[in-house]
Amino acid sequence: MRSDIMQAGMLADALARQALAVCRYYLPSGRKQGRYWICGDVYGNPGRSLFIRISGRRAGKWCDAATGEYGDLLDLIMLNRGLGFRGTLAEARSFLHMPRLPEPPVTSPHENPDVYDPVAAARRLFAASVSITGTLAERYLDSRGIELTQDHTALRFHPQCYYRNETGFEVWPAMIAAVTDLGGVITGIHRTWLDPVTFDKAPVAQPRRALGQLLGHAVHFGQLGDIAIAAEGLETALTLKMLFPNLPVFAALSAAHLGALTLPDSLQRLYVARDNDPAGWRAFNRLRSRHADRDIHALVPRLNDFNADLNTFSPDPVRQWIAGQLLPEDVPQFVSCS
Incomplete structure (x- = not known):
């Protein structure tokens, strides 16, 4: 499973570099508009609610304005073809003409410092967060009628979490949730940015965002x-x-x-x-x-x-x-x- 996760990250990056070709192949009814491919949904129906970024730093990321679903191109292929996790990896390798993806070498982070690792970044952010007890995040959940049970170690709070907007960064408090595999290993995080005045979600375009590898995990x-x-x-x-x-x-x-x-x-x-x-x-x-x-x-x-x-x-x-x-x-x- 760990090998599959590592391959998923590599495949997602490779698909993102060919985002326009992926969209034309899996969503032929859509059309290119600026930096986006626009379509009706992940199944390829005509419409204008699905936006896939095809260039720039966020190439391959998509969001469906009608359903609130979002993800990367691996997620899109999985939904479009109705596949499971490993079937999606095989389909992606086939599209990329990669019959076999080799095991990535095990290296020290210091050997390649310029490569951004979203899973490692997610783990660092979770480690830098604090217990949710007595924080703004607990108050936010209380406003939703939720009283935390004693089993909430997957939730933490970060008082100054960066939020990337179209022009740069903002800083907001955030509730951080750890996404783990079946062995309890953190593969990603989910952030909910919060407003310290209203105790609700922060007034930003996307107050919820994920980081790392979510596919198959929870x-x-x-x-x-x-x-x-x-x-x-x-x-x-x-x-x-x-x-x-x-x-x-x-x-x-x-x-x-x-x-x-x-x-x-x-x-x-x-x-x-x-x-x-x-x-x-x-x-x-x-x-x-x-x-x-x-x-x-x-x-x-x-x-x-x-x-x-x-x-x-x-x-x-x-x-x-x-x-x-x-x-x-x-x-x-x-x-x-x-």
């Missing part, structure tokens, strides 16, 4: 066992962890990454707390089709997501709503956690 709350809950967003996952504190919950951070999650062999049943929109349905169906040998069930909120439900209906009604969607044999285990 933010984990609790030790994975034979039953777990997966969610799209961080606030949704934290809502579910608060309602069912003894159950492991993990956040994929977007619908695109939810469909690409890597599941542990020990997991026997997975409940997927998807958002109540078309992207959420597609992510759930993609995850279930990729893991056809697993027992996977959807949990559907009343509103757009379970955090919206929590703030509208309060904890007990939301807990009861979820219990009504569980298999009968799981109800005692879920309800006893409340």
